[in-house]
Amino acid sequence: MTIIKAIKPIKRVLIANRGEIAVRIIRACRELDILPIAVYSEADAGALHVRMASASVAIGGAPPKESYLNSDRIIEAALKTKCDALHPGYGFLSENADFAQAVQAAGLTFIGPAAAAIRAMGVKTEALALMRAAGVPTVPGYAGGNAESDYVQAAQHIGYPVLIKAAAGGGGKGMRVVRAESDLRDSLAAAQREAVNAFGDAAVFLEKYIEGARHIEFQVFGDQHGALVHLFERDCSIQRRHQKIIEESPSPLLDPDLRARMGQAAIAAARAVDYVNAGTVEFIVDATHNFYFLEMNTRLQVEHPVTEWVTGLDLVKLQFRVAMGEALPFTQADVTQRDHAIECRIYAEDPANDFMPSIGTLDTVIAPSGPGIRVDSGIESGDAVTIYYDPMIAKLSVYGTDREDARARMRQALAAYQLRGVTTNRDFLRAVIDHPAFARGEATTSFIAQYMADWQAPAESQSNDQAPLMRETPATLNAVADPWARADGFRIGGGVTYAIGTRQGGSTRRDARQTENALMAAMPGQVMGVLVAEGEAVTRGQTLILLEAMKMEIRISAPHDGHIAKVHCAVGQIVTRGQTLIELRAE
Numbered sequence: 001m002t003i004i005k006a007i008k009p010i011k012r013v014l015i016a017n018r019g020e021i022a023v024r025i026i027r028a029c030r031e032l033d034i035l036p037i038a039v040y041s042e043a044d045a046g047a048l049h050v051r052m053a054s055a056s057v058a059i060g061g062a063p064p065k066e067s068y069l070n071s072d073r074i075i076e077a078a079l080k081t082k083c084d085a086l087h088p089g090y091g092f093l094s095e096n097a098d099f100a101q102a103v104q105a106a107g108l109t110f111i112g113p114a115a116a117a118i119r120a121m122g123v124k125t126e127a128l129a130l131m132r133a134a135g136v137p138t139v140p141g142y143a144g145g146n147a148e149s150d151y152v153q154a155a156q157h158i159g160y161p162v163l164i165k166a167a168a169g170g171g172g173k174g175m176r177v178v179r180a181e182s183d184l185r186d187s188l189a190a191a192q193r194e195a196v197n198a199f200g201d202a203a204v205f206l207e208k209y210i211e212g213a214r215h216i217e218f219q220v221f222g223d224q225h226g227a228l229v230h231l232f233e234r235d236c237s238i239q240r241r242h243q244k245i246i247e248e249s250p251s252p253l254l255d256p257d258l259r260a261r262m263g264q265a266a267i268a269a270a271r272a273v274d275y276v277n278a279g280t281v282e283f284i285v286d287a288t289h290n291f292y293f294l295e296m297n298t299r300l301q302v303e304h305p306v307t308e309w310v311t312g313l314d315l316v317k318l319q320f321r322v323a324m325g326e327a328l329p330f331t332q333a334d335v336t337q338r339d340h341a342i343e344c345r346i347y348a349e350d351p352a353n354d355f356m357p358s359i360g361t362l363d364t365v366i367a368p369s370g371p372g373i374r375v376d377s378g379i380e381s382g383d384a385v386t387i388y389y390d391p392m393i394a395k396l397s398v399y400g401t402d403r404e405d406a407r408a409r410m411r412q413a414l415a416a417y418q419l420r421g422v423t424t425n426r427d428f429l430r431a432v433i434d435h436p437a438f439a440r441g442e443a444t445t446s447f448i449a450q451y452m453a454d455w456q457a458p459a460e461s462q463s464n465d466q467a468p469l470m471r472e473t474p475a476t477l478n479a480v481a482d483p484w485a486r487a488d489g490f491r492i493g494g495g496v497t498y499a500i501g502t503r504q505g506g507s508t509r510r511d512a513r514q515t516e517n518a519l520m521a522a523m524p525g526q527v528m529g530v531l532v533a534e535g536e537a538v539t540r541g542q543t544l545i546l547l548e549a550m551k552m553e554i555r556i557s558a559p560h561d562g563h564i565a566k567v568h569c570a571v572g573q574i575v576t577r578g579q580t581l582i583e584l585r586a587e
């Protein structure tokens with residue numbers, strides 16, 4: 001183990017994030033004797049990360065654009081508090097190359113890769129081209145001309161089903177599975193509109209949609225001296241809306257040969273962009289074990305605890321060391337993958353209701369503890385889950401001598417986790433962990449659609465966990481649960497589509513005999529897109545409004561054919577539950 005003398009010591013770091021990841025970084029700072037400085041929005045003034053930090057700076061309003069995405073305010077806060085470095089966490093500005101560059105230009109060390117590497121992996125189509133040149137396998141696909149006919153031809157060539165993806169995409173947003181040519185034109189137009197609204201860039205591309213695939217990713221780490229290693233894989237196949245909820249290592253699918261080949265491909269991918277610091281190379285693996293590069297996340301990953309369990313490394317501390325200029329204190333041959341780890345993401349959401357986020361105050365939070373159990377959380381009893389941020393409350397991870405041991409520990413840890421006041425996915429996670437297909441290690445990205453579509457919360461849990469919560473959530477969810485209020489449901493190919501609360505004479509019900517319909521917001525959120533204009537003719541199922549609540553995209557679609565009588569909202573507006581967004585008149 002060679003540790004080169006630190007080139008640029010870090011004494012004080014600004015953490016440009018919130019919630020559990022800010023708390024996680026603060027813990028690493030304490031161990032490294034680095035002073036952690038927090039930033040916070042108006043909604044987070046009393047948050048755990050603010051209470052734990054050595055000092056904190058208010059950076060603006062609750063909406064992320066005014067605070068955690070406000071790069072000028074964040075850099076100003078770092079300079080004002082005399083920080084010498086900035087840790088971006090994940091999400092928010094962590095993969096914004098311009099931000100990384102601005103941080104460095106301000107004389108601060110960015111705890112992450114070089115801006116050039118972030119940029120090279122930032123646009124999916126460009127990253128894919130780079131990967132092909134580096135000999136890393138990619139999914140058969142098409143990125144090119146903008147004419148509809150080009151896509152029709154390309155999809156024929158690729159073969160259905162195909163997946164439309166936004167070039168600037170992330171977080172599983174704006175993806176649409178297309179199963180037949182008759183749906184391609186409409187899906188393409190809708191995906192382009194959504195891409196503009198979510199990412200400010202209409203560019204989309206096609207990929208072969210691989211059914212029954214596994215999502216397997218490799219953690220990589222590079223130092224400033226040219227060393228680059230992988231820290232084995234995480235299997236993240238349990239997903240809803242193309243977003244992970246359970247991750248584990250090792251993957252039950254990989255044998256040593258496939259692991260070695262994928263590890264090499266991950267290193268080649270990272271090498272192609274001279275990668276430094278922590279990163280993740282994501283692959284999709286088909287039924288016959290062919291693997292394809294999906295994307296590289298140029299930051300610390302939510303599910304990094306799984307890797308920490310099986311390698312015994314502290315990835316956040318390693319991030320700081322590498323950023324200071326130290327060499328990686330091990331080689332590839334030194335790193336081992338021991339035993340088994342599983343992580344469950346605890347979300348404030350209702351799995352029985354298309355995973356609709358829930359908000360409110362967590363009256364009681366009692367986390368499990370014991371050997372082999374770890375909880376990463378930014379929330380304590382009495383804290384609120386608001387509309388502004390991701391609904392992830394905590395990450396529960398466990399370690400076991402083998403997969404069965406880890407599964408048994410996870411089962412009991414989930415059962416012991418008490419979360420009252422807000423609907424959570426805890427019981428859903430328990431059902432997944434117990435499911436025979438998961439137990440056999442056979443789960444693919446289709447698992448939830450395949451086995452869990454009809455899942456209902458156990459009655460006993462509803463009375464236990466949800467009884468005290470009668471404030472925001474039940475009303476919010478009832479509006480959506482009402483079958484009369486709902487035109488469409490969760491689609492594998494995209495966000496959640498709702499026609500919410502068609503209202504007549506004050507009562508909420510759906511009746512195709514109606515001549516006027518007021519479509520309302522089922523939960524508070526921000527209007528991200530108004531896709532139609534007054535007077536415009538629309539068809540049943542057409543997306544009219546895009547709402548974003550807690551990082552989730554909610555599509556409000558027409559429950560029937562008609563034309564738009566009145567638009568009551570504008571892009572950027574924060575709307576409350578029950579607020580009328582648009583009026584639709586049937587012909």
Ligand code: ADP
Pocket residue numbers: 139163169170171172173207208209210211213215239242243282284294295445
């Ligand atoms: P994002 O950046 O929005 O998270 P990714 O490309 O990482 O998008 O994909 C997210 C998830 O979508 C994957 O984990 C996988 O489940 C699914 N997915 C992506 N591409 C494909 C594909 N070509 N075939 C099947 N599933 C895919």
